Amino acid sequence: MKKLFLFLVFIVLSLSSMLSQIVTDRFGNEYIMIKKDVIRGDIAFAEMSLQYKGIPIRMGSGIHTKLAGGIVSSFIKKQHTIMFYDEFYCNLSLGKLTSKPLYYYASQEFGIATAFMFGYEALLGYNTNQFAVYAGMRFQVEDAFVGSSHLTGDKFMGVTHPYMLRGEYKINGSPYYKVVIMAWSNFNSLQNNSGFNLDLPITKKKRIWLTFQDEYLTYQNSTPGSFGNNEYTPGAFNQWFVGIKVGSLH
Numbered sequence: 001m002k003k004l005f006l007f008l009v010f011i012v013l014s015l016s017s018m019l020s021q022i023v024t025d026r027f028g029n030e031y032i033m034i035k036k037d038v039i040r041g042d043i044a045f046a047e048m049s050l051q052y053k054g055i056p057i058r059m060g061s062g063i064h065t066k067l068a069g070g071i072v073s074s075f076i077k078k079q080h081t082i083m084f085y086d087e088f089y090c091n092l093s094l095g096k097l098t099s100k101p102l103y104y105y106a107s108q109e110f111g112i113a114t115a116f117m118f119g120y121e122a123l124l125g126y127n128t129n130q131f132a133v134y135a136g137m138r139f140q141v142e143d144a145f146v147g148s149s150h151l152t153g154d155k156f157m158g159v160t161h162p163y164m165l166r167g168e169y170k171i172n173g174s175p176y177y178k179v180v181i182m183a184w185s186n187f188n189s190l191q192n193n194s195g196f197n198l199d200l201p202i203t204k205k206k207r208i209w210l211t212f213q214d215e216y217l218t219y220q221n222s223t224p225g226s227f228g229n230n231e232y233t234p235g236a237f238n239q240w241f242v243g244i245k246v247g248s249l250h
Contacts, residue, residue: 038074042066042211044243046093048113050146051236055224056102058146060113062095064241071120074248083127085134085166090118093239097147102225109148109225115239116157117142123166129173134166138184140193142217144237148225151217151237158219160193162186176248177204192218199245209245214238 046064051057068089076084093115102109123136139161144151152158162184170178178201185194195215202208215238222235 038248039067039069040245040247041068042241042243042245044211044213044241046095046115046239046241048093048095048115048144048146048239049237050144050149050151050222050224051238052149052222052224052233055226055233056099058097058102058113058149058225059099060095060097060146062093062113064091064093064239064243066091066245070248081127083125083132083134084122085125085136086120086122088120092116093241099147101147102149110145111147113146115142115144115237121164123164125166130170132166132168132170134164136164136166138162138164142193144217144239146237149235150223151235152219152221153223153232153235154221154230158191160186160188160191160217162193171201174204176207177201190218190220192216207247210242211245212240212242214240 042065044064046062048060048062049057066089068087071086071088073083073085073087093113095113097109097111097113101111117140119138119140119142121136121138123134125132125134139159141157141159142152143157163186164182164184166180166182168178168180180199181196183196186192193216195213197211197213199209199211202210217237218234219237220234221232223232224235
């Protein structure tokens with residue numbers, strides 16, 4: 001756990017230094033300026049669910065936000081044939097429980113639904129003027145609550161590392177005005193992380209995309225809201241969202 005914490009601190013500090021720079025105005029005042037070609041973000045409507053055998057499905061809806069940036073690949077020119085893609089990201093979905101509340105004796109479950117994922121992904125690929133194809137791996141820390149039902153159950157946050165594929169179709173040969181699709185899976189039925197993401201460009205110059213994602217996670221020791229402490233059962237979490245992505249899409 002200590003090594004994981006130190007690794008995450010290193011990633012955050014590295015990302016912070018690369019995403020920003022200190023500038024000085026003509027009066028000698030210093031400011032921190034965010035580099036627009038590196039950082040990007042999503043805002044979207046999200047639907048979340050947690051499903052258990054023999055227990056009513058737990059449903060929630062809310063707002064999904066994402067902040068991301070490339071640590072290495074944002075500083076690599078796009079015309080190379082062999083390309084490296086990486087991204088450090090933080091996803092947060094927050095909303096309310098929409099299904100009928102469960103009870104543990106007389107205690108009603110919470111009315112909040114939330115999901116939190118952050119991690120780092122690195123892919124290597126082949127790049128041309130019209131398309132690009134990448135393959136690699138993602139390291140992700142994750143957790144979700146729908147009401148009082150807890151995805152990772154016997155631990156606070158879980159870790160998965162799915163394999164990834166990324167494809168790009170560049171409209172008119174533009175390195176930024178392009179359609180991007182990503183898919184991932186760790187091929188593990190007991191602790192599964194799989195899904196896909198699709199980004200469709202809306203404008204050529206302002207770097208705005210329509211984004212859609214569907215993600216599926218399973219854990220064996222999950223805790224429904226009607227269970228007590230140290231009581232677990234397999235649970236499956238699903239989240240999809242549709243919204244807008246703004247910023248650099250490298």
